Amino acid sequence: xxxxxxxxxxxxxxxxxxxxxxxxxxxxxxxxxxxxxxxxxxxxxxxxxxxxxxxxxxxxxxxxxxxxxxxxxxxxxxxxxxxxxxxxxxxxxxxxxxxxxxxxxxxxxxxxxxxxxxxxxxxxxxxxxxxxxxxxxxxxxxxxxxxxxxxxxxxxxxxxxxxxxxxxxxxxxxxxxxxxxxxxxxxxxxxxxxxxxxxxxxxxxxxxxxxxxxxxxxxxxxxxxxxxxxxxxxxxxxxxxxxxxxxxxxxxxxxxxxxxxxxxxxxxxxxxxxxxxxxxxxxxxxxxxxxxxxxxxxxxxxxxxxxxxxxxxxxxxxxxxxxxxxxxxxxxxxxxxxxxxxxxxxxxxxxxxxxxxxxxxxxxxxxxxxxxxxxxxxxxxxxxxxxxxxxxxxxxxxxxxxxxxxxxxxxxxxxxxxxxxxxxxxxxxxxxxxxxxxxxxxxxxxxxxxxxxxxxxxxxxxxxxxxxxxxxxxxxxxxxxxxxxxxxxxxxxxxxxxxxx
Amino acid sequence: xxxxxxxxxxxxxxxxxxxxxxxxxxxxxxxxxxxxxxxxxxxxxxxxxxxxxxxxxxxxxxxxxxxxxxxxxxxxxxxxxxxxxxxxxxxxxxxxxxxxxxxxxxxxxxxxxxxxxxxxxxxxxxx
Amino acid sequence: xxxxxxxxxxxxxxxxxxxxxxxxxxxxxxxxxxxxxxxxxxxxxxxxxxxxxxxxxxxxxxxxxxxxxxxxxxxxxxxxxxxxxxxxxxxxxxxxxxxxxxxxxxxxxxxxxxxxxxxxxxxxxxxxxxxxxxxxxxxxxxxxxxxxxxxxxxxxx
Numbered sequence: 001x002x003x004x005x006x007x008x009x010x011x012x013x014x015x016x017x018x019x020x021x022x023x024x025x026x027x028x029x030x031x032x033x034x035x036x037x038x039x040x041x042x043x044x045x046x047x048x049x050x051x052x053x054x055x056x057x058x059x060x061x062x063x064x065x066x067x068x069x070x071x072x073x074x075x076x077x078x079x080x081x082x083x084x085x086x087x088x089x090x091x092x093x094x095x096x097x098x099x100x101x102x103x104x105x106x107x108x109x110x111x112x113x114x115x116x117x118x119x120x121x122x123x124x125x126x127x128x129x130x131x132x133x134x135x136x137x138x139x140x141x142x143x144x145x146x147x148x149x150x151x152x153x154x155x156x157x158x159x160x161x162x163x164x165x166x167x168x169x170x171x172x173x174x175x176x177x178x179x180x181x182x183x184x185x186x187x188x189x190x191x192x193x194x195x196x197x198x199x200x201x202x203x204x205x206x207x208x209x210x211x212x213x214x215x216x217x218x219x220x221x222x223x224x225x226x227x228x229x230x231x232x233x234x235x236x237x238x239x240x241x242x243x244x245x246x247x248x249x250x251x252x253x254x255x256x257x258x259x260x261x262x263x264x265x266x267x268x269x270x271x272x273x274x275x276x277x278x279x280x281x282x283x284x285x286x287x288x289x290x291x292x293x294x295x296x297x298x299x300x301x302x303x304x305x306x307x308x309x310x311x312x313x314x315x316x317x318x319x320x321x322x323x324x325x326x327x328x329x330x331x332x333x334x335x336x337x338x339x340x341x342x343x344x345x346x347x348x349x350x351x352x353x354x355x356x357x358x359x360x361x362x363x364x365x366x367x368x369x370x371x372x373x374x375x376x377x378x379x380x381x382x383x384x385x386x387x388x389x390x391x392x393x394x395x396x397x398x399x400x401x402x403x404x405x406x407x408x409x410x411x412x413x414x415x416x417x418x419x420x421x422x423x424x425x426x427x428x429x430x431x432x433x434x435x436x437x438x439x440x441x442x443x444x445x446x447x448x449x450x451x452x453x454x455x456x457x458x459x460x461x462x463x464x465x466x467x468x469x470x471x472x473x474x475x476x477x478x479x480x481x482x483x484x485x486x487x488x489x490x491x492x493x494x495x496x497x498x499x500x501x
Numbered sequence: 502x503x504x505x506x507x508x509x510x511x512x513x514x515x516x517x518x519x520x521x522x523x524x525x526x527x528x529x530x531x532x533x534x535x536x537x538x539x540x541x542x543x544x545x546x547x548x549x550x551x552x553x554x555x556x557x558x559x560x561x562x563x564x565x566x567x568x569x570x571x572x573x574x575x576x577x578x579x580x581x582x583x584x585x586x587x588x589x590x591x592x593x594x595x596x597x598x599x600x601x602x603x604x605x606x607x608x609x610x611x612x613x614x615x616x617x618x619x620x621x622x623x624x625x626x627x628x
Numbered sequence: 629x630x631x632x633x634x635x636x637x638x639x640x641x642x643x644x645x646x647x648x649x650x651x652x653x654x655x656x657x658x659x660x661x662x663x664x665x666x667x668x669x670x671x672x673x674x675x676x677x678x679x680x681x682x683x684x685x686x687x688x689x690x691x692x693x694x695x696x697x698x699x700x701x702x703x704x705x706x707x708x709x710x711x712x713x714x715x716x717x718x719x720x721x722x723x724x725x726x727x728x729x730x731x732x733x734x735x736x737x738x739x740x741x742x743x744x745x746x747x748x749x750x751x752x753x754x755x756x757x758x759x760x761x762x763x764x765x766x767x768x769x770x771x772x773x774x775x776x777x778x779x780x781x782x783x784x785x
Contacts, residue, residue, distance in 0.1 A: 010706045014703055020702075021700070068568065102529075134576060162590060172532075176540035179572065180546065189572075
């Protein structure tokens with residue numbers, strides 16, 4: 001299994017190198033990109049199966065001790081999210097290959113290789129067992145996302161890309177400063193060792209570290225009030241890029257937040273996180289209602305949905321964290337698919353503004369169906385995946401006695417439905433508008449529709465597997481909140497009392 | 502930890518953040534360099550008291566902590582690459598707009614653009 | 629930096645030409661020193677990059693394209709990282725070889741050296757990419773009032 005973990009990280013990186021070498025030869029490059037991404041997805045699936053059977057795998061890179069070296073940890077949480085993330089990127093890449101036939105795209109030669117670098121970064125961020133490697137993984141993700149965001153070099157993209165770059169660079173610097181504080185306080189950056197040592201620190205230092213990383217990860221996750229960069233930068237990027245970003249990047253922030261704050265026992269921060277969660281839901285959905293462009297509306301929904309995951313984390317109960325994990329699994333494909341549908345609309349109409357598009361339900365019924373399923377899921381209508389995930393969160397909230405956050409979550413859900421109906425009315429009803437000229441080729445449309453359908457099927461799979469997924473989420477949540485399992489797995493149970501220096 | 506190092510970190514962060522809030526991209530780049538240096542200094546300060554170079558067999562004295570130095574090196578490399586990227590963006594921005602200023606009222610301008618232009622993707626044709 | 633009317637100054641041009649081989653020798657030394665002493669792939673890459681920057685300022689053309697350097701470097705580094713696993717060792721492990729060669733005496737080296745070659749290539753490739761970007765910018769100065777978008781054709785990646 002060690003080989004598979006290494007492959008999931010280095011494989012896409014090597015493939016991106018090969019892809020860059022042959023980037024002028026389109027078919028070869030696409031084939032290499034697809035192979036790299038499929039191999040990573042397969043590795044992730046194999047990892048999940050193995051972790052289910054044999055428990056957590058830990059790789060000590062270069063054979064170093066966890067005190068000094070880098071460890072990669074594939075536990076259930078990591079393997080599960082890795083599977084969802086790599087499959088999502090694979091689907092988006094197929095969509096991107098289909099989109100190449102359309103008129104409206106710029107230089108596509110770097111998209112495939114950069115998606116591969118992004119995949120490597122995402123794998124590393126998910127699998128890493130120490131904070132510094134997490135920082136490196138974030139940089140890997142960010143560097144590739146900067147390029148993806150600005151590779152068309154248009155003025156609007158540069159302008160909004162600047163906001164994205166500046167905010168994220170600032171967050172990275174804060175991350176480094178936070179690492180310095182953590183290291184000064186505990187003499188380690190290994191998450192398992194931190195899980196042992198942080199709870200023993202003074203309350204002030206402990207909460208300081210917790211809050212500091214709440215800000216750092218919160219900026220990546222677009223938590224209120226650190227979200228304003230997101231709706232500004234996402235809509236201008238090419239569709240495929242936005243789909244990956246919306247589906248994955250903020251979720252990686254949430255993933256590490258869930259991991260770090262539960263393992264290090266930051267229960268005291270619960271109320272703070274809950275307040276931020278409620279405000280994130282409300283402000284995000286309110287922003288969405290005010291917008292008039294499909295991609296902009298969806299971007300605000302990215303923010304709003306982050307609130308639900310934070311709510312689960314903020315409850316710091318097994319049911320709450322399990323709900324957050326399940327929500328994460330549901331949200332990655334749903335958000336991606338919504339942006340892909342936005343791309344389909346834009347491809348058909350050359351535009352995604354509600355004022356200029358209309359009547360697609362009659363003319364392109366496939367797009368309407370592909371939109372309706374994830375939209376209802378996003379709003380949390382049964383029997384779609386959003387319902388299962390939201391129900392578990394609401395249930396956890398009621399059990400924990402936090403009525404306020406439950407009410408906010410329900411209100412935000414209603415507004416989400418309202419905003420989805422706004423898109424539906426604007427895009428799919430009314431008089432049909434003429435399609436854009438020149439239209440994409442048949443083959444290109446087929447590929448894009450196929451990729452979107454695969455992603456919709458993925459969201460439906462989350463419902464079909466809701467039972468096993470919920471059991472798994474509960475187990476993950478129990479392990480995270482307990483912490484001792486993770487510590488023993490990473491450091492080994494037989495270490496004869498390692499003294500902290 | 503040395504108080505001088507901490508004071509230097511504080512001064513660097515202060516001036517770095519001040520520069521970042523500026524509108525000109527070249528100042529933002531300078532601000533980031535300062536912030537990067539502050540992070541490296543903070544990492545060094547976190548490493549505790551200085552000692553001999555942490556190379557095995559180079560000295561009999563107690564060596565300094567190698568981990569923060571490894572962190573710093575990685576951080577320097579990364580901030581080097583990112584600084585170059587931001588510089589390239591600034592240069593591209595200058596090429597497109599004639600200056601390197603981040604423009605005002607992005608939101609307003611976008612909404613105004615939406616009413617006059619068919620789509621983002623075809624801005625090249627309408628411009 | 630180049631004055632378009634007169635070209636680079638002969639002093640700069642001659643100086644850079646003289647300095648190039650010296651700097652490259654130092655780069656090679658630093659590269660090999662990195663095994664046990666300060667230095668290594670990154671520093672050597674920076675030195676090569678510095679040479680390229682100097683040459684570019686003096687008006688010499690860049691000898692390499694950026695993307696092949698970056699891509700080859702990445703592939704080499706990844707291969708070395710994964711290779712130990714073929715023999716059942718840990719990820720990123722290294723093999724150390726010791727041999728006595730004529731003239732050089734006892735030479736100790738390892739697979740980390742190959743990894744460092746990858747790093748050197750990536751670092752110098754990065755610098756070439758940046759020089760490419762700035763130089764393209766310098767030559768293709770747009771009319772000052774062309775404030776709006778250009779076509780997508782000329783992407784600086």
